Amino acid sequence: MKRLLAVLTVFYCLGIILVSLIWVNVWLIFGLWLAVFIATCFSLRKQYQFLILVFLLATLLGGYSVKNSYILGACNISKFVQYKDRNVYNLSGFVDSLPEVTQTGTVFIFRAQELQSHNLKWRCCGKVLVNLDFPQAINYGDKLILIGNLSRPAGFGNNRHTYREYLMRQGIYLTMHIKSSLQIILQERNVGVKLIGFSFWLRERMEKIISRYLPDLPSGILSAMVLGQRRGVPWLVNNAFVKSGTVHILVVSGFNVGIIAFIINLLLKIMRIPRDVRIILAVICLLIYCMVTGATNPVLRATVMGIIFLLARIFKRQPDMYNSLACAVLFILIINPRQLFDIGFQLSFASVLAIVYFYPKLKTFLRIRNYRNKVLRFIAEGLAVSLSAWLGTMGIIAYNFRIISPVTVLANMLIVPLATLITLSGFTLVLSGVFFPALAHFSSITISMLITLLLNINALVIKIPFAYFYL
Numbered sequence: 038m039k040r041l042l043a044v045l046t047v048f049y050c051l052g053i054i055l056v057s058l059i060w061v062n063v064w065l066i067f068g069l070w071l072a073v074f075i076a077t078c079f080s081l082r083k084q085y086q087f088l089i090l091v092f093l094l095a096t097l098l099g100g101y102s103v104k105n106s107y108i109l110g111a112c113n114i115s116k117f118v119q120y121k122d123r124n125v126y127n128l129s130g131f132v133d134s135l136p137e138v139t140q141t142g143t144v145f146i147f148r149a150q151e152l153q154s155h156n157l158k159w160r161c162c163g164k165v166l167v168n169l170d171f172p173q174a175i176n177y178g179d180k181l182i183l184i185g186n187l188s189r190p191a192g193f194g195n196n197r198h199t200y201r202e203y204l205m206r207q208g209i210y211l212t213m214h215i216k217s218s219l220q221i222i223l224q225e226r227n228v229g230v231k232l233i234g235f236s237f238w239l240r241e242r243m244e245k246i247i248s249r250y251l252p253d254l255p256s257g258i259l260s261a262m263v264l265g266q267r268r269g270v271p272w273l274v275n276n277a278f279v280k281s282g283t284v285h286i287l288v289v290s291g292f293n294v295g296i297i298a299f300i301i302n303l304l305l306k307i308m309r310i311p312r313d314v315r316i317i318l319a320v321i322c323l324l325i326y327c328m329v330t331g332a333t334n335p336v337l338r339a340t341v342m343g344i345i346f347l348l349a350r351i352f353k354r355q356p357d358m359y360n361s362l363a364c365a366v367l368f369i370l371i372i373n374p375r376q377l378f379d380i381g382f383q384l385s386f387a388s389v390l391a392i393v394y395f396y397p398k399l400k401t402f403l404r405i406r407n408y409r410n411k412v413l414r415f416i417a418e419g420l421a422v423s424l425s426a427w428l429g430t431m432g433i434i435a436y437n438f439r440i441i442s443p444v445t446v447l448a449n450m451l452i453v454p455l456a457t458l459i460t461l462s463g464f465t466l467v468l469s470g471v472f473f474p475a476l477a478h479f480s481s482i483t484i485s486m487l488i489t490l491l492l493n494i495n496a497l498v499i500k501i502p503f504a505y506f507y508l
Contacts, residue, residue, distance in 0.1 A: 039357070045095045046363035052099025053374050063104040070097040103374040114149045114163040115210035118187045127153040128183045128213065131228050133164065135237040136175045137268060143169040146209065147183065166190070166204060166212045173218060177237045178229030182222040187211045206375045236328035240264055243329070246470035247463070250481035255488045258287070262456065263463040265289035265330040274492070279438070280499045282427065282445030286456040288381075289330045291339030291389070296464060297326050298343055316347045323347075334369060334376065335385040341365035358393045362386065383433050391429020396421050416450070423449035435508060444504035451494050459487045 056066065077090040109115060114128075129151040136145035147165045151158060167183065175181075190201040190212050204210070215221065227234065243264060248256045257269025265288055267275070278284040301322045305315040327340040342361045349356040366386060369376050376382045399421040400406070408414040423446045435441050442448075462484045469476040498504060 040359050040363075042367075043357075043359040043363040045092070046366050048092045048095040049099035049367065049370065050377055052096035052101075053103040053370070053377050055096070056100035056104050057378070061100065061104065063101065063108065066097055066101045066104060070094065070101060073097060099370075099374065102371065103377075106374050109210070110162065112160060112162045113210070114152060114161040114165065114187075117152055117159055117161060118211060122187060124154050124186070125184065126187055128165065128185075128187070129153075129181070129224075130165075130183075131180045132175055132177050133229065135177050135240065136173075138172050138174075139268075140172060142171060143173045143175060145175060146207075147181070147213070163211075164207070164209045166209050168212065168214050169221075170214075170216045171218060173221065176226065178227045178234050179223060180225040180228045182224060183213060183215060184220040184222075185213050185215050187213055202378075206373065206379060208373075233328060236325055239325070240266075240329045243467050246467050246477070250466060250470060250477050251485060255485045258488050258491075259459065259463045259466075259484060261287040262460050263289070263293065263467070265333055265336065277492075277495055277499060279440070280442060280505045281448040281452070281495050282434070282442035282505075283448050283452045283456075283495065285384070285388070286452060288335055289333065290335045290385070291342070293330075293460060294323060294326065294336065294339035294343050296460060297322060298347065300464065313351055316351055320344050320347055334379060334382040337369055338362075338365040338385050338389070341368050362389060362393070380433070380437050384430050387429045387433055388426045392422055392425045395425035395428055399425060419450045419454070420446065423447075423453070439508040440505055441508065442505040444498055444501055447501075448495065448498045451498065452491060455487060455491050455494065459484060459491065462487065 073090055073093050077087060077094060080086045080090060118126075128147070128149055130147050130149040132145050133148035134146035136143050145167055147167045149161050149163050149165055152161045153159075165187070188211065190204045190209065204212075244260055244266065247259050247263070251259060253269070254271070254274075257267075257271070258274070261267045261270050267287060270287055275284065275287065278287060298319050301319045302315055305318060310318070323340050323343055327336050330336050342365050345361045345364060346356050369382065400418070403417055403421060405414055405417045405421065408417060426449070427445045431441065431445075462480060466477055466480040466484060469480055
């Protein structure tokens, strides 16, 4: 079977969905998997029976993985805290994320190591989401003692997705609210993973360059497009892009990963570095960029696919898009199978899958290859890509956000090329800000003009009659 990995991935996902819908004991799933595995070993010479059993194995493995993901270790900190617990705890550990500091507060993920209450101590593990009511200079890797109450995350949200479920998919089962800096004791700095610390430092450096040369609004939009940091994007701007169906430009995606690979490859080629060495260095840079942008699902998907395509050049093989996409799906779901129910995960893979499947068919239907006019051909190809992505994501967006945007196809044709130019200019701004500060001022003027044009085009598009409507 040519695309066996893709088919196995479908059955693996099916197992995750089935076990999430019905209650099944994890040991029962494991027992069934073991029985099917033994039967598979005895049917190696029976081709069709063997394939059916392999597909069943993949389904059971998916079900087992998602069921096992809900089983917390005995040391998990949530095991020591009751549902309504008003005890004051001393929690030791280190900062496990890049803190988000605003004028009103600070938020970060804390990796727990020790818990103390009423002269009792427990070794523990797991993550806690910490909210400070004040800005605090805290860095990734800082070892702290936090004093306060631990509570379950709030369950607000719609019936389909709640805030508690969102945090649980990240392995966070508790939150801590701190009102005073006296509740924080700094013990040691830089105890985290050095590579992660370096990626966070690099992201902060890039953000500072962007904010130095651009006003607040363009800076926030560019940081979202280049670094995946959306906290500087106002709600009104984000909502306007949701209405036009182009909010995906405000996140880091496969295009950004492609730009990084292209820039690195070009620079190394100019330096006359051998091809295989260039590819290996490009892979390393892609991994670093993935960590810099927070390793979100779209970036992880694009990074895995990009690495597969780069390594295929070393081994002189032609990678299959469906198998490459399946490899990216498995990479994410094996780490955390509950990501299958994350909207960002679904939209990222659905859009790519739709483009891979629908675009060639639309290209043949519209007979784009017969167009002699290059401008007309470019417009037709943009229409085919935009329509393909819309067909693949329309159902997910309608179900989760209760909105349908027929104007999405037109909006993407106008906005995506402009967003591409802005993203390229953004990387130019960051590089020039480091090496050629004088050139960065000219880049910032261009970017500000392009972002203003982007916002105006989006505003005009959503004013078209029946551009969008809520369900």
